[in-house]
Amino acid sequence: MRHLFSSPPHLKPLATAGLVLGLLLSSSPDVRAAGPTEEEELSMAFGDKSFVSIATGSRVPVARAPSIATVITAEDIVAMGATDLDEVLETVPGLHVARSTLAYTPMYTVRGIRGSITNPQVLMLVNGMPQTRIYAGDRGINWGGQPVENIARIEVIRGPGSALYGADAYAGVINITTKTAADIGGTRLGGYGGSFNTVGGWVLHGSRWGGVDVAGYLSFNSTDGARPTVQADAQTGLDNIFSPFGVPPVSLAPGPPNSARKILDGALDFTMDAWRFRTSYKHVTGLGSGTGVAQALDPKGRSSSERVDLDLSWHDLSEDKAWDLMGRANLSHYDEISHLFLFPAGTNLGKGTFEDGMIGAPAKWERHLRLEATAVYTGWAQHRVRLGTGFTIQDMYRNRETKNFNPDFSPIGTGSLEDEIDVTDTVPFTTPHKRQVVHAYVQDEWALTPDLSLTAGLRHDRYSDFGGTTHPRLALVWEASYDITAKLMYGSAFRAPAFSELYVINNPAAIGNPDLRPETLRALEAAVSWQAATRTRLGLNLYRFKQSNIIRTDTAITFQNQGQQDGQGVELEAQWEPSRTWHLVGSYGYQRTVDSDIGLDAGLAPRQHANLRADWRPAADWLANLQANWVADRRREANDIRPKVPDYTTVDLNLRTEPGGGPWAVALTVRNLFNADAREPSTYGVPYVSLPFDIPLPGRSVLLQFSVRL
Numbered sequence: 001m002r003h004l005f006s007s008p009p010h011l012k013p014l015a016t017a018g019l020v021l022g023l024l025l026s027s028s029p030d031v032r033a034a035g036p037t038e039e040e041e042l043s044m045a046f047g048d049k050s051f052v053s054i055a056t057g058s059r060v061p062v063a064r065a066p067s068i069a070t071v072i073t074a075e076d077i078v079a080m081g082a083t084d085l086d087e088v089l090e091t092v093p094g095l096h097v098a099r100s101t102l103a104y105t106p107m108y109t110v111r112g113i114r115g116s117i118t119n120p121q122v123l124m125l126v127n128g129m130p131q132t133r134i135y136a137g138d139r140g141i142n143w144g145g146q147p148v149e150n151i152a153r154i155e156v157i158r159g160p161g162s163a164l165y166g167a168d169a170y171a172g173v174i175n176i177t178t179k180t181a182a183d184i185g186g187t188r189l190g191g192y193g194g195s196f197n198t199v200g201g202w203v204l205h206g207s208r209w210g211g212v213d214v215a216g217y218l219s220f221n222s223t224d225g226a227r228p229t230v231q232a233d234a235q236t237g238l239d240n241i242f243s244p245f246g247v248p249p250v251s252l253a254p255g256p257p258n259s260a261r262k263i264l265d266g267a268l269d270f271t272m273d274a275w276r277f278r279t280s281y282k283h284v285t286g287l288g289s290g291t292g293v294a295q296a297l298d299p300k301g302r303s304s305s306e307r308v309d310l311d312l313s314w315h316d317l318s319e320d321k322a323w324d325l326m327g328r329a330n331l332s333h334y335d336e337i338s339h340l341f342l343f344p345a346g347t348n349l350g351k352g353t354f355e356d357g358m359i360g361a362p363a364k365w366e367r368h369l370r371l372e373a374t375a376v377y378t379g380w381a382q383h384r385v386r387l388g389t390g391f392t393i394q395d396m397y398r399n400r401e402t403k404n405f406n407p408d409f410s411p412i413g414t415g416s417l418e419d420e421i422d423v424t425d426t427v428p429f430t431t432p433h434k435r436q437v438v439h440a441y442v443q444d445e446w447a448l449t450p451d452l453s454l455t456a457g458l459r460h461d462r463y464s465d466f467g468g469t470t471h472p473r474l475a476l477v478w479e480a481s482y483d484i485t486a487k488l489m490y491g492s493a494f495r496a497p498a499f500s501e502l503y504v505i506n507n508p509a510a511i512g513n514p515d516l517r518p519e520t521l522r523a524l525e526a527a528v529s530w531q532a533a534t535r536t537r538l539g540l541n542l543y544r545f546k547q548s549n550i551i552r553t554d555t556a557i558t559f560q561n562q563g564q565q566d567g568q569g570v571e572l573e574a575q576w577e578p579s580r581t582w583h584l585v586g587s588y589g590y591q592r593t594v595d596s597d598i599g600l601d602a603g604l605a606p607r608q609h610a611n612l613r614a615d616w617r618p619a620a621d622w623l624a625n626l627q628a629n630w631v632a633d634r635r636r637e638a639n640d641i642r643p644k645v646p647d648y649t650t651v652d653l654n655l656r657t658e659p660g661g662g663p664w665a666v667a668l669t670v671r672n673l674f675n676a677d678a679r680e681p682s683t684y685g686v687p688y689v690s691l692p693f694d695i696p697l698p699g700r701s702v703l704l705q706f707s708v709r710l
Contacts, residue, residue, distance in 0.1 A: 064479070097109070126178065135366065155175045158571075160545075192704060222262045234343075282305075287305070333366070335363070339361045351408060388439075388441045435465050456473070490522075494519060508557075585612075636681070654667060670700065679696050
C-alpha cells in the first residue's frame with residue numbers, strides 16, 4: 001500500500017490533500033455518544049441521498065457501499081436550477097463533462113479517462129437499463145441534451161463496475177432513476193425560456209388507477225444553442241495549404257458552432273404488485289453538428305434521432321423467504337439520420353472544387369434485446385449472495401449513406417447537392433452487423449464481523465464476435481469507529497470494441513479491425529469517510545489504475561489495440577449544514593494519467609477539478625444557490641506543442657421562490673455569471689490542428705423557469 005500510494009514530486013497536491021484530511025481526523029472530537037443509530041442520523045441529516053443501490057444491486061448506506069459513490073436527488077437538481085443532466089453531473093467529484101466536436105455531445109470524463117470524439121468509457125443506465133448504442137459504443141447523438149424534470153435521483157460510482165454490470169462499466173457507472181407515481185403525487189407542469197432562443201415545457205402526472213400506480217411524463221424543448229466564436233477550423237488549415245496554388249479561401253471561421261436542437265421526450269410507468277412496465281420515447285430533430293463532423297464549421301448540417309424503450313420487470317415481493325427473485329426483459333429501437341456538410345461550398349481537397357460543399361449523409365438503425373434474471377439469497381448467516389444471468393442481442397440491422405464525393409475525395413459531378421448519390425450498395429461506410437452476449441455473475445456480501453464486511457464478485461461475459469472475458473471485484477469495508485468508515489477495493493473492467501471500430505469501411509478517417517480485443521482496466525482504490533457530526537461529512541478517496549489494449553488508429557488509420565495508460569489521483573469531498581438555512585457541498589479532485597509507452601501525460605482531461613455549491617434558504621419560500629466550478633491543468637496530447645489549455649472558473653446563480661408555500665414556483669438561473677472564456681481542448685492532428693484555438697463553451701446565459709402543482 002505504501003508503494004502504491006507514495007507521493008512523487010509531481011503528486012504533491014495529492015499528498016498535501018491527504019495530510020490535511022489526516023490532521024482533521026486526528027483532531028476530531030468524539031461523537032460516539034449514545035443516541036440514534038447511524039442510519040437514522042444519516043436519514044435525518046441527508047435524506048435518501050445517504051443510500052445507494054448500484055454499488056451492489058441492493059440499497060446500502062453510501063459510506064458502507066463497496067464502491068466510491070455519489071447520490072444526487074431531485075431536490076438537489078431543483079436547488080441548482082438545472083434543466084439538463086450535464087449541468088448536474090459536472091458537480092460530481094472526479095467527473096468532468098467535456099464536449100465532443102460531434103454535435104457538442106457530452107463526454108463524461110471520469111478520473112481522466114476519456115476518448116477523443118466518442119465516450120464509450122462510462123456506462124449510462126436509466127432505471128438500470130443500458131443506454132449504449134452499439135455503433136460508437138456510447139449513448140449516440142440522441143443523448144445530446146437530457147431533460148431533468150422526470151429524474152428522481154442519480155447514482156454515480158467511479159471506478160470499474162464490470163463485475164456487476166459487464167461491458168462499458170469501465171471508468172464508472174451512472175444510473176438515472178425516474179419518478180414514480182408516489183414521487184409526483186398528482187399533476188405538475190412547468191416551462192422555461194431564456195438565452196439562445198431557448199424555450200421548453202413539461203408535464204408530470206402520478207396517480208393510482210384501479211390498483212395500478214401510473215406515472216407519466218412529457219416534455220419539449222428547443223434552442224438555437226450558444227454561439228461562441230470559433231476563430232479557425234479545419235477548412236482554415238486547408239485554405240493555408242492550397243492558397244499558394246491559387247485556391248481561394250472558403251473557411252467559415254471565424255464563426256459560431258451549430259448547436260441547435262429540438263427534443264421531444266416522454267415516458268410512462270405502470271406498476272401493479274410484482275409487475276412493472278415502463279416505456280419511453282425520445283425524438284431529437286434539427287441537431288446541429290457542433291464545430292462540424294470534420295471539424296470544419298457547418299451551419300447547415302442537421303441530424304435527427306429517435307429512441308423507443310420498452311421494459312418489463314417482475315420482482316418477487318414475498319418478505320418471508322430466503323430467496324429474492326427478479327426477472328427483466330427490455331427492448332429498444334434507435335436510429336440516427338444525418339445530412340452533413342463536411343467542408344463548405346468552394347472547398348477543394350486537391351481533386352476538384354465542391355460547388356455546394358462536401359456532403360455526407362450517413363444513417364443507421366439499431367435494436368437491442370436484453371433478458372435478465374437475478375436471485376438474491378439471504379438464508380446463509382452473515383451473507384447476501386447475488387446470482388445473475390442474462391442474454392443480449394445487439395443488432396445494427398440497417399444502414400444507408402448518400403454523398404457527393406468519391407473515396408479519393410474527388411467530387412461527384414460538380415460537387416453540388418444535386419450530385420449527391422446513394423452509395424449504400426457500393427461504397428458504404430459500414431454494413432449491418434449483429435452481436436450476441438451471454439453473461440453470468442456471482443457476488444457475495446459477507447459480514448466478517450459486525451464492523452468488517454467483504455464484497456467479492458465475479459462476472460463472465462461471452463461475445464459472439466470476440467470471445468469471452470472475466471472480471472472480478474473485491475471490497476473490504478471497515479467501520480473503524482462510529483463515525484469513520486474505511487474501504488479498500490480492487491476491481492477490473494472492460495470496454496467492448498464498438499462496431500465503428502470493428503467494421504467501418506470506405507472511410508478516409510479510420511478503418512475498422514474485426515480482430516480487436518476489449519480494452520481492459522484494473523484499479524485499486526482506498527477511501528475514508530468521516531461523519532464529523534450529524535450534519536457534517538468528509539471523505540478522502542485515493543485510486544490507481546492501469547488501462548491496457550487501448551483502441552487507437554495506427555499510421556495506416558486502422559484501429560488497433562495499442563498502448564496502455566497508468567493513472568492515479570485523489571478526491572476530497574465535504575458536506576456541511578451549519579444551520580437549517582445553509583447547506584454547503586464541495587469537492588476537489590487531482591489526477592494524472594500517463595501514456596506508458598512514451599511516459600507523457602495522456603492529455604485532454606483536467607488534472608485538477610473543484611466544485612463548490614452553497615444553498616441558502618433565507619425564508620421558508622425562498623432558496624438561493626451559488627455554484628463555482630474550477631477546471632484546471634489540462635495538458636496537450638503527445639507531439640502537440642500548443643500551450644496547455646487555459647484554466648477556467650464558471651459561477652452559476654439560481655434564485656427560486658414558492659410564494660406563500662403555494663403551488664407556484666419561479667426560478668431565475670444565470671449560468672457562467674461572469675462570462676468566463678471557457679474552452680475544451682481540441683485533439684492533435686497533422687499536417688495541422690483542425691481547431692487550433694480549442695472548442696469554445698457557452699458564455700453567460702439566463703433562464704427563467706416556472707412550475708405549478710395542479
